[in-house]
Amino acid sequence: MSRTTVALVSTALLLTACGGGGQIGDTGGTGDAKKMVLIPGVAAEPFYISMECGFREAASAAGYEVDVQAPAKFDATLQTPIVTGVLANKPGAVLIAPTDDKAMAGPMRQLKDAGIKVVEVDTKLEDTSIASSTISSDxxxxxxxxxxxxxxxxxxxxxxxxxxxxxxxxxxxxxxxxxxxxxxxxxxxxxxxxxxxxxxxxxxxxxxxxxxxxxxxxxxxxxxxxxxxxxxxxxxxxxxxxxxxxxxxxxxxxxxxxxxxxxxxxxxxxxxDPATIGRTGVEQAVAALEGKPVQRDIETDLVALTKADMEANSKYFYRQRC
Amino acid sequence: MALPLLDARELVKHYGNVEALRGASFTAHAGEVVALVGDNGAGKSTLVKCLSGVARPDSGTILLDGTPVVLDSPVAARALGIETVYQDLAVAPDLDPAANLFLGRELRRGGLLGKLGVLDKREMRRRAVASFHDLGVSLPDVDVPIGALSGGQRQSVAVARSVVWASRLVFMDEPTAALGVVQRERVLDVIRRVRDQGMAVVLISHNMPEVLAVADRVEVLRLGRRVARFDAATTTVEELVGAMTGALSQEDA
Amino acid sequence: MTPRTGLRRRLVGANTLWIAVVLLVLIAVFGALRPDAVLTAFTLQTTLVETSVLLVLSVGMTYVIITAGIDLSVGSVLVFSGVTSAMTMNALHDGNATTAGWGVVLVGLLVALASGAAWGLVNGLLIARTGIPPLIVTLGSFGAALGAGQLISNGSNVAGVPDVLSDTLGTGTWFGVPNLVLLAAAVTAVGALVLGTTAFGRHTYAIGSNEEAARRAGIPVTRHLVRVYLLAGVLAGLAGFMALAYFRVASITGHDTDNLNAIAAVVLGGTSLFGGAGSVVGTVLGVFIPAVLRKGFVIVGVNVYWQPIAVALVLVAAVWLDQSRRRARDKR
Missing domain, CATH: 3.40.50.2300 (Response regulator)
Structure with a gap:
C-alpha cells in the first residue's frame, strides 16, 4: 500500500511539475561533455558497487570526470529525481540501471532529448529506442x-x-x-x-x-x-x-x-561480472560520444565459483568499496 | 432541615464566550431522589460535569457534608463516593457484565500473583452476581459480552456499576432514554432501591411524568441558574414546564 | 449454570474453535495425501522453527490489534533491531563477531531489545498523545525504521553473527525441541497469560472495546497504549535477534511483508480489527494456518500460483465470519 501511495503522489507531483508545456530539461546550457555519470539501481549493494568500480576505472582512464548517483531503494520514484537532477548538469553520457522497464522511459527520454548519450547497464527499458547500448548479464x-x-x-x-x-x-x-x-x-x-x-x-x-x-x-x-x-x-x-x-x-x-x-x-x-559491465558501458558511451560504431546489445558472461576454484577467481567477488 | 449531602453554590462555568453556568446552585440530601430538569442548553450537563469531576467550575463552592471539596477529576469524585451513569452508557461491549462492573477497579489475587497483576475473576464474578441480585437486575447470562445483551440489560449493568461503587451520591444522566416501558420500570426500581439504601440520587431527565413518579424533589435550571425548587408530591407537570420556560419563577431559588 | 456448560458454550461460541478445526482439517487432508512426508517429526520440527520469528511478532501484534490499533512497523523494526544488534556485536569484536563469546551476544540481545523498544515508544507516544491514527503513525515508522536500518548498514545485509549464538539459539535443540521454538513458546505463553489473566490484559481489551468508557472508568488509557506499542516494539526487537540467530545474517530486504503476515495471523486467529476481542491462542493458530498451507502445498505438489490464493481465501473468510458474528450481536 505504501509504495503505491508514494508512487501515486510522486506521479501527481511530477505531472504538476511538468505541466505548462515546457520541460524541466530545457535549460539550454552547454553542460560538460567530458563528464560521465553512473546511476545504479540502488545504493550500497555490492553488485552495483563493483559495477561502479569498473565504471570509475574505465571512465577515468578515458579522461572523463565521473560521478555516481544512486537511489536509496530500487524504486522508480526515487530514481526519477536523480535522473532529472543529473539532466540539469548535462553530462556527456549517463550509464543507468533503470529500476522500472516502463516508468523510467520518460525521464530517460529527457536525457536523450537533451543530447546526452544513454547506456543501459544491468537492466533495460522496454522501449529500445532510448539507449545507445545495453550491457547486461546473460x-x-x-x-x-x-x-x-x-x-x-x-x-x-x-x-x-x-x-x-x-x-x-x-x-x-x-x-x-x-x-x-x-x-x-x-x-x-x-x-x-x-x-x-x-x-x-x-x-x-x-x-x-x-x-x-x-x-x-x-x-x-x-x-x-x-x-x-x-x-x-x-x-x-x-x-x-x-x-x-x-x-x-x-x-x-x-x-x-x-x-x-x-x-x-x-x-x-x-x-x-558487474565490473566488466561497468567498463563495457564506458567503452560504448565513449564510442557513442566520439561518433564511432556502437554495439546495441551486449551480454556479459557469468562465471561459476566453487570452493575448489574460488580463490583463483577472486576477481569476481563483489566488493563493498573500490 | 439536616445538613445537605451535596451543596453547590453559585457555580460559574465559561466555555470560551459561552457562559454555561451563571451562578448555579444545587442541593441534594442523603436518602432522596432529586430530579434536575431544564430545557436544552439550560446547563444541566455542565452542572453534572462540574459535580462529577469531569469539568472544573470557574468559580463557586462545592460542599460535601458541609466541607468544601475540590473535584478535579472523575477519580477524585469517585474517591469521595460520587459516581455517574453517563447518557451514552460508557460500557465496554466486548467484556462480560462482571468485567464491566469492575472496570478500572479490578480485584486482584492475593500474594505474589496479585502483585503481578493477576485478576481474581471468580471473586469478581461472584460479587457481580450478588450485586445484580441485590439491585434486582436480572440478566439471562452473566458470561457473555454485554454487547450481546438487550439495551435495557446493558443500561441496568451501567446503572449497577455506578450504584455498586457509590457510597454517597449517584448522578444519572437520562438513564431511561431509549428504553422500553418494562425496562424503564426496572431502572426506576433500581433508583428507588438505591435511595432506600440512604444514598442521594440525582436524576437528569426530560420525561416529566417519570420525574414526578420517582423523584422526591425537583430542581429546575434555566439559563445557567437554578430558578425553582419543588416538592415532587405537590407539583404538576405544568408547574415544572412553567419554571423551565421562565413563565414561573421563585424568588428564593 | 455450572462452569462446565459455560466453558463448553464459550468454546463453541469462540472463533478460536473454528480456526482450530480449520487447522486440524488442513493437517488431516495433507496428512492423508502424503502421510509419509507430512506426519513426520522432521516436518513438525521444521514447521515450528520456521514460524517462531513470526509468532513472536504476532504476539505483540495481538495486543495492538485488541486495542483497535495496528502496527505496520514491526517488520521494519525487526530489520532495524537486527542491524543494530549485528553491527554492535561486530564492533565489539574487531569488525567480525563470528568467533565472539557470550558477553558480546548478551550485549547484542540488549541492543536488539532496546532498538525495538525505542521504535515502540515512538509509535506509542505519537499514537496515544497526539491522536494521529495508528495506521499513519506506524506507516511512517515502517518507512523510517527500514530507512534508518539501511542508513547505518549502508544498505547491505550485515553478516558476522556469533557462532555461539547461531549454533545454540539458531539451530540448537533441547531434548529434540529446537531452542528457537522454546523461546517463541515461552514468549507466547507469557503473552497469553498476561492478556488473559491480568489487569494489563483486561485494560487492553477495555480500551479496544470502548476507549471512552475505559477512560471514564479511570483506566490510564494514554499510558496503557504507550505500553502496548512498547511491548510490540520490544517483541519486534526480540524477533530481530531471533532472525539473526536463525538466518545468521541481518537481512535488509527479506522482511517487507512481515507486518502483513503478522496482521493476517492475528486476524485469522479471531482477533477483531475493530478491537476489544481476540486471544493469543487464536494468534498461534493463525500463524500456523498459512505456514501449514504453504508447506502442505509444496509437499503435495500443488501449483505454486494456488498458494497465495488459498491463503487469501481463508483470511477473507475469517474476517467475514467475525463481522457477521458482530452484526448478529449488535442487532439485538
Whole structure:
C-alpha cells in the first residue's frame, strides 16, 4: 500500500511539475561533455558497487570526470529525481540501471532529448529506442551454468533438484530459472521437481526447502536465483541438518555469499561480472560520444565459483568499496 | 432541615464566550431522589460535569457534608463516593457484565500473583452476581459480552456499576432514554432501591411524568441558574414546564 | 449454570474453535495425501522453527490489534533491531563477531531489545498523545525504521553473527525441541497469560472495546497504549535477534511483508480489527494456518500460483465470519 501511495503522489507531483508545456530539461546550457555519470539501481549493494568500480576505472582512464548517483531503494520514484537532477548538469553520457522497464522511459527520454548519450547497464527499458547500448548479464546463460555446475558437483548420483525463485514475473530471476530448467533436463540423473516462489522472503525460502525435503527426501540440489532465496535456502538446509548433503547453488557473489561458499553453507555461486559491465558501458558511451560504431546489445558472461576454484577467481567477488 | 449531602453554590462555568453556568446552585440530601430538569442548553450537563469531576467550575463552592471539596477529576469524585451513569452508557461491549462492573477497579489475587497483576475473576464474578441480585437486575447470562445483551440489560449493568461503587451520591444522566416501558420500570426500581439504601440520587431527565413518579424533589435550571425548587408530591407537570420556560419563577431559588 | 456448560458454550461460541478445526482439517487432508512426508517429526520440527520469528511478532501484534490499533512497523523494526544488534556485536569484536563469546551476544540481545523498544515508544507516544491514527503513525515508522536500518548498514545485509549464538539459539535443540521454538513458546505463553489473566490484559481489551468508557472508568488509557506499542516494539526487537540467530545474517530486504503476515495471523486467529476481542491462542493458530498451507502445498505438489490464493481465501473468510458474528450481536 505504501509504495503505491508514494508512487501515486510522486506521479501527481511530477505531472504538476511538468505541466505548462515546457520541460524541466530545457535549460539550454552547454553542460560538460567530458563528464560521465553512473546511476545504479540502488545504493550500497555490492553488485552495483563493483559495477561502479569498473565504471570509475574505465571512465577515468578515458579522461572523463565521473560521478555516481544512486537511489536509496530500487524504486522508480526515487530514481526519477536523480535522473532529472543529473539532466540539469548535462553530462556527456549517463550509464543507468533503470529500476522500472516502463516508468523510467520518460525521464530517460529527457536525457536523450537533451543530447546526452544513454547506456543501459544491468537492466533495460522496454522501449529500445532510448539507449545507445545495453550491457547486461546473460541471465539465462547463468541459469544453464548453474545446472551444469550442480551436475558436476553431484556427479553420477541420482536425486531431486529444486529451484527457488523470487516473485513470479521478475524477468531476471525468471530467465535464470528458465535457463536452469532447460539445462538440467540434459542430466538424466537429476529429477527436476519444479520451482517455488518465495516472495523474496528468506523465511519462505527456508520453509519451501524443508517442505521439499519432506516430500522428496532424495533432494540433492537447490538452485537459489538470488541473494535472499540463497540465504533462506541455506538456513532451511542447516535446520534440516542437510548442509553440504544437498548442494546449494546461489546467485551473485556478495561478501557474505563468498563467506558462505568458503564456510561450506553454499557449494557454488554463479557470479555476474558487474565490473566488466561497468567498463563495457564506458567503452560504448565513449564510442557513442566520439561518433564511432556502437554495439546495441551486449551480454556479459557469468562465471561459476566453487570452493575448489574460488580463490583463483577472486576477481569476481563483489566488493563493498573500490 | 439536616445538613445537605451535596451543596453547590453559585457555580460559574465559561466555555470560551459561552457562559454555561451563571451562578448555579444545587442541593441534594442523603436518602432522596432529586430530579434536575431544564430545557436544552439550560446547563444541566455542565452542572453534572462540574459535580462529577469531569469539568472544573470557574468559580463557586462545592460542599460535601458541609466541607468544601475540590473535584478535579472523575477519580477524585469517585474517591469521595460520587459516581455517574453517563447518557451514552460508557460500557465496554466486548467484556462480560462482571468485567464491566469492575472496570478500572479490578480485584486482584492475593500474594505474589496479585502483585503481578493477576485478576481474581471468580471473586469478581461472584460479587457481580450478588450485586445484580441485590439491585434486582436480572440478566439471562452473566458470561457473555454485554454487547450481546438487550439495551435495557446493558443500561441496568451501567446503572449497577455506578450504584455498586457509590457510597454517597449517584448522578444519572437520562438513564431511561431509549428504553422500553418494562425496562424503564426496572431502572426506576433500581433508583428507588438505591435511595432506600440512604444514598442521594440525582436524576437528569426530560420525561416529566417519570420525574414526578420517582423523584422526591425537583430542581429546575434555566439559563445557567437554578430558578425553582419543588416538592415532587405537590407539583404538576405544568408547574415544572412553567419554571423551565421562565413563565414561573421563585424568588428564593 | 455450572462452569462446565459455560466453558463448553464459550468454546463453541469462540472463533478460536473454528480456526482450530480449520487447522486440524488442513493437517488431516495433507496428512492423508502424503502421510509419509507430512506426519513426520522432521516436518513438525521444521514447521515450528520456521514460524517462531513470526509468532513472536504476532504476539505483540495481538495486543495492538485488541486495542483497535495496528502496527505496520514491526517488520521494519525487526530489520532495524537486527542491524543494530549485528553491527554492535561486530564492533565489539574487531569488525567480525563470528568467533565472539557470550558477553558480546548478551550485549547484542540488549541492543536488539532496546532498538525495538525505542521504535515502540515512538509509535506509542505519537499514537496515544497526539491522536494521529495508528495506521499513519506506524506507516511512517515502517518507512523510517527500514530507512534508518539501511542508513547505518549502508544498505547491505550485515553478516558476522556469533557462532555461539547461531549454533545454540539458531539451530540448537533441547531434548529434540529446537531452542528457537522454546523461546517463541515461552514468549507466547507469557503473552497469553498476561492478556488473559491480568489487569494489563483486561485494560487492553477495555480500551479496544470502548476507549471512552475505559477512560471514564479511570483506566490510564494514554499510558496503557504507550505500553502496548512498547511491548510490540520490544517483541519486534526480540524477533530481530531471533532472525539473526536463525538466518545468521541481518537481512535488509527479506522482511517487507512481515507486518502483513503478522496482521493476517492475528486476524485469522479471531482477533477483531475493530478491537476489544481476540486471544493469543487464536494468534498461534493463525500463524500456523498459512505456514501449514504453504508447506502442505509444496509437499503435495500443488501449483505454486494456488498458494497465495488459498491463503487469501481463508483470511477473507475469517474476517467475514467475525463481522457477521458482530452484526448478529449488535442487532439485538
Amino acid at each position: 541471465n539465462e546463460q547463468g541459469g544453464r551454468l548453474a545446472a551444469r555446475t550442480l551436475a558436476e558437483l553431484v556427479g553420477d548420483r541420482p536425486g531431486s533438484v529444486l529451484v527457488l525463485n523470487t516473485k513470479a514475473g521478475t524477468s531476471t530471476t525468471d530467465a535464470r530459472a528458465a535457463g536452469f530448467e532447460e539445462e538440467v533436463k540434459k542430466h538424466p540423473n537429476l529429477k527436476y521437481v519444479g520451482q517455488q516462489y518465495t516472495d523474496n522472503e528468506p523465511d519462505q525460502a527456508a520453509s519451501k526447502v524443508t517442505a521439499t525435503l519432506s516430500a522428496n527426501p532424495d533432494l540433492i540440489g537447490v538452485f537459489a536465483t538470488n541473494l535472499n532465496t540463497g540465504e533462506g535456502a541455506a538456513t532451511g538446509l542447516r535446520n534440516a541438518g542437510k548442509t553440504g548433503v544437498v548442494n546449494l547453488v546461489g546467485f551473485d557473489a556478495s561478501p557474505k555469499q563468498v563467506e558462505d561458499l568458503r564456510g561450506g553453507a553454499v557449494q557454488a555461486l554463479i557470479a555476474q
